[in-house]
Amino acid sequence: MLGLMQDSPLLISSLIEHAARYHPHVEIVSRTCEGPVVRTNWRDLAKRVAKLANALRRMGIKPGDRVASLAWNTHRHVELYFAVSGIGAVLNTVNPRLFPEQIDYIVNHAENRVLFFDITFAGLVAGLRGRLSTVERFVALTDADHLPADVAAEAYEDLLSPEPGQIDWPVFDERSASSLCYTSGTTGNPKGVLYTHRSTILHSFMVCTADGFRLSSADSVLLVVPLFHVNAWGIPYAAAMCGAKLVLPGPKLDGKSLFELAVAEKCTFSLGVPTVWLGFFQHIDDTPGLDTSGLRLERVVIGGSAAPRAIIERFRRDLGVFVIHAWGMSETSPVATVGNLLPKHRGLPEKEQIDVQVRQGRVVYGVELRIVDEDRNALPQDGSVAGDLHVRGPWVTSGYFKGVGGDLLDAGGWFPTGDVAKIDSDGYVVLTDRSKDVIKSGGEWISSIDLENAAVAHPAVQEAAVIGLPHPKWQERPFLIIVPKPGTAPDRDEILDFLSARVAKWWLPDDVAFVSELPHTATGKLQKTKLREQFRDHVLST
Numbered sequence: 001m002l003g004l005m006q007d008s009p010l011l012i013s014s015l016i017e018h019a020a021r022y023h024p025h026v027e028i029v030s031r032t033c034e035g036p037v038v039r040t041n042w043r044d045l046a047k048r049v050a051k052l053a054n055a056l057r058r059m060g061i062k063p064g065d066r067v068a069s070l071a072w073n074t075h076r077h078v079e080l081y082f083a084v085s086g087i088g089a090v091l092n093t094v095n096p097r098l099f100p101e102q103i104d105y106i107v108n109h110a111e112n113r114v115l116f117f118d119i120t121f122a123g124l125v126a127g128l129r130g131r132l133s134t135v136e137r138f139v140a141l142t143d144a145d146h147l148p149a150d151v152a153a154e155a156y157e158d159l160l161s162p163e164p165g166q167i168d169w170p171v172f173d174e175r176s177a178s179s180l181c182y183t184s185g186t187t188g189n190p191k192g193v194l195y196t197h198r199s200t201i202l203h204s205f206m207v208c209t210a211d212g213f214r215l216s217s218a219d220s221v222l223l224v225v226p227l228f229h230v231n232a233w234g235i236p237y238a239a240a241m242c243g244a245k246l247v248l249p250g251p252k253l254d255g256k257s258l259f260e261l262a263v264a265e266k267c268t269f270s271l272g273v274p275t276v277w278l279g280f281f282q283h284i285d286d287t288p289g290l291d292t293s294g295l296r297l298e299r300v301v302i303g304g305s306a307a308p309r310a311i312i313e314r315f316r317r318d319l320g321v322f323v324i325h326a327w328g329m330s331e332t333s334p335v336a337t338v339g340n341l342l343p344k345h346r347g348l349p350e351k352e353q354i355d356v357q358v359r360q361g362r363v364v365y366g367v368e369l370r371i372v373d374e375d376r377n378a379l380p381q382d383g384s385v386a387g388d389l390h391v392r393g394p395w396v397t398s399g400y401f402k403g404v405g406g407d408l409l410d411a412g413g414w415f416p417t418g419d420v421a422k423i424d425s426d427g428y429v430v431l432t433d434r435s436k437d438v439i440k441s442g443g444e445w446i447s448s449i450d451l452e453n454a455a456v457a458h459p460a461v462q463e464a465a466v467i468g469l470p471h472p473k474w475q476e477r478p479f480l481i482i483v484p485k486p487g488t489a490p491d492r493d494e495i496l497d498f499l500s501a502r503v504a505k506w507w508l509p510d511d512v513a514f515v516s517e518l519p520h521t522a523t524g525k526l527q528k529t530k531l532r533e534q535f536r537d538h539v540l541s542t
C-alpha cells in the first residue's frame with residue numbers, strides 16, 4: 001500500500017525560491033574579477049537568476065542541454081548554478097586549473113552549447129576556441145565596460161539586462177541531471193560525474209544537519225572551496241536551503257585576502273583544502289602584531305586531502321575554531337563522512353579530542369560504507385583492519401557520463417572508492433591510502449598517509465610524500481620525499497629520528513629525499529605517479 005503524502009519532486013529551483021522569499025535580506029558578498037567587492041542578497045540574486053534563466057531559454061537552451069562555466073567563486077557563478085539547473089539544463093563546471101587539453105576534452109565530451117567564463121580566463125578561452133566544436137556562444141562574466149575589445153564574447157550583464165526578473169520554474173522528474181563535474185584523475189581522461197536534482201537536495205539536507213556541517217541561517221560562510229570543483233562541496237545549495245550568508249572570495253585565495261574577508265564579513269564558517277589554511281596561517285605568521293580578535297570563525301571544514309594535525313591544533317588553540325575533518329570525492333557529491341565529536345568525546349582531554357578529529361570523519365545518514373579484502377569479502381568495522389572502501393547511497397554515483405569506464409557498481413550496488421580505510425564501530429573512517437599508492441612491505445601494508453602526517457608534524461617540514469620503492473627482500477619499502485619550510489635545512493637522520501618516536505620501527509622510511517616542490521593535480525592532490533616516475537631509479541640506502 002502506498003502512503004498518501006505529496007510526491008512533489010525535489011528540485012533545485014525550490015531552493016532559490018525559498019531563500020528569496022524567507023531570507024530576502026541575507027547577503028551574498030562577492031569579490032569580483034574586476035576588483036571591487038559587490039553586495040547583493042538572496043532576493044536580488046533570485047531576480048538575476050530568473051533573468052539568466054530567461055536568457056538561456058531565449059538562446060535556445062533546452063532541458064538536458066549542457067552549459068559550461070570556467071569561473072571563480074563569485075555571485076555570477078552562483079547565479080549560473082541556480083539558473084541553468086532551474087530550467088532543467090545541466091551546468092558543467094570546468095576546473096580552469098586543468099591542462100588546456102583536459103579542458104577542451106571536457107567541454108567537447110560534455111557537448112556544452114554555451115561557455116560562460118571569467119575575464120581572467122579570456123586568454124585560455126581564446127587559445128581553446130578553435131577546438132571547442134560544440135560551443136555556439138561565448139559569454140564573458142562581466143559588463144560591457146569591463147569587456148576588453150579583443151575578447152570575442154558577449155557580456156553577461158548585457159545578456160541579463162533586457163530579461164524579466166521573474167520566472168515560473170518548470171517542474172520535472174527529480175532524477176533529472178542538474179550538474180556535471182569531471183574528476184581530474186591522475187591517469188587517463190577526466191570522467192564526468194552527473195548529479196541529479198534529487199541527489200543535490202538530499203545532500204543539502206545533510207549539510208544542514210547538526211551532525212553534518214550544522215549550516216544554518218546563523219552562518220556567514222566564507223566559501224573558499226571552488227564552485228568549479230564538486231559543486232563547492234554542495235554549499236551554494238545548502239546555503240539557500242537554510243538562508244546562510246555567502247561570502248565569495250573571487251580570484252583572491254591568498255591568506256591575506258581570505259583573512260581580511262573573513263573579518264570584514266564576520267564569517268562563522270568556512271571550508272577548504274589543507275593548502276588554503278597553510279596560506280591563511282602563513283599570513284598570520286608573516287604579520288607580526290596582526291589582530292585576530294575580529295575573526296568570528298567557529299567551524300572550518302577541511303577535506304580533499306588529509307587535514308594535518310598541526311592545522312587542527314592551531315585552529316583550536318590560537319583561534320578557538322573547531323575543525324570538521326570530512327572525506328568524500330566527486331563521485332559522492334562530495335560529502336560522505338563528517339568529523340564531529342560524539343557526546344562521549346566531549347569530556348576528553350584536548351589531545352584525545354584531536355585524535356578523533358584527525359580521523360576522516362564519521363559516516364552520515366544517507367551514506368553506507370563498507371571495507372573489503374582483495375576477494376571482496378566484507379571486513380569488520382571495529383577499527384582493527386584496513387580494506388578497500390566501498391560506498392553507496394542516494395548521492396553516490398552509479399556510473400560516469402556517457403558510460404565511460406563501464407559498470408562501476410557491483411551486484412550489491414557498491415561503488416569502489418579507490419581509497420583504503422579502517423572504519424571503527426562508531427562509523428569513524430581512517431584513510432590509510434589510495435589503493436594504487438599502497439605500500440606492501442613483506443606482505444604487510446604500510447600507510448603512506450600516516451607516514452606523511454607524521455612527517456609534516458616536524459617543524460621544518462612544509463609538505464611530505466611517501467611512495468613505495470622496490471626492495472629485494474621486502475618487495476617494497478617506503479621512501480619519504482620532503483619539501484622543507486623556507487629557511488630550514490633538515491637532514492635525513494633528524495627526520496628519521498623524529499619519525500621513530502611516532503611510527504612502528506618497520507614503517508620507518510628507508511630513505512629521505514629533499515625537493516623544492518612536489519607535483520600536484522589540478523585539485524591540489526599529490527601526484528604520486530609523477531613521483532614514482534621521478535624516483536624510479538633511486539636506490540634505497542638501507
Ligand code: ADP
Nearest residue numbers: 183184185303304305306326327328329330523
Ligand atoms: P578528483 O577530481 O581528484 O577525484 P576528488 O575531490 O573527487 O578529486 O578526490 C577525492 C579523493 O580525495 C578521495 O578519494 C581521497 O583519496 C582524497 N580525499 C578526500 N578527502 C580526504 C581526506 N579528508 N583525507 C584524505 N584524503 C582525502
